[in-house]
Amino acid sequence: MDCVGIIGYGHMGSMLVNGFLASGVLGTDEIVVASRGQKSRDACAAAWPRIGIAATNRELVRRCRTIIIAVRPQEMREILHEIVPVMDGDEHIVSLAAGISLQEIEGEFPGSVTRAIPTVTSAVGQGTTLVCHGRQVGMHDALRVEGLFSSIGNVVLVGESDIPAATLLSSCGPGLLAAIIEELAGATARASGLPPGRALVLAT
Structure with missing residues (x-):
């Protein structure tokens, strides 16, 4: 085995x-x-x-x-x-x-x-x-x-020379997108009166 x-x-x-x-x-x-x-x-x-x-x-x-x-x-x-x-x-x-x-x-x-x-x-x-x-x-x-x-x-x-750039995208990309979505939901909630929790659910 x-x-x-x-x-x-x-x-x-x-x-x-x-x-x-x-x-x-x-x-x-x-x-x-x-x-x-x-x-x-x-x-x-x-x-x-x-x-x-x-x-x-x-x-x-x-x-x-x-x-x-x-x-x-x-x-x-x-x-x-x-x-x-x-x-x-x-x-x-x-x-x-x-x-x-x-x-x-x-x-x-x-x-x-x-x-x-x-x-x-x-x-x-x-x-x-x-x-x-x-x-x-x-x-x-x-x-x-x-x-x-x-x-x-x-x-x-990936080729080895591409690992640094690919790691940056694969590791940091999800966190960056999450931060953008959270900020978008927060701004929408402040502007519309929509509850923040619901705005976040809608944004995701």
Whole structure:
């Protein structure tokens, strides 16, 4: 079985676990989670009693072929130095770390590497995940990752040079539109006497 390993169970890692399981794209027997903090591991086990919990990141990569790394960018190099020595090169690394390029990751691991940038609205299945595959990623692995992230929202394939601009639009765009709608509703309510709550409902 091609288990999906998720290294990191903070905001992003837990969002992915919840989203994958809620959508049905994966079952609890198809996910293994590793997290540095015991509290995070306990929280995951409490929320999903049947999910796989790895005691270490190295244990996780021995059990999984698709490995999603959901840690802060400054932790990425340390994670790679820890796990790459026990990998056989057939794995597929999916990095969620903003600002860490494919080239940097491929410098540590010369196999299949993908960058994925989900938005916060992916937590409710309404987000957009930007996906950029490295040169070594085959069709099977590409479709596998795109299928996983499409279960929590839309997937948009982008070139790596377009990631900063695309991230700005996908992350800030929804918030900006919400602010505009709220201001429009407020202005209409003040001008017309319409209750603010009702004006907001009508505007959305």
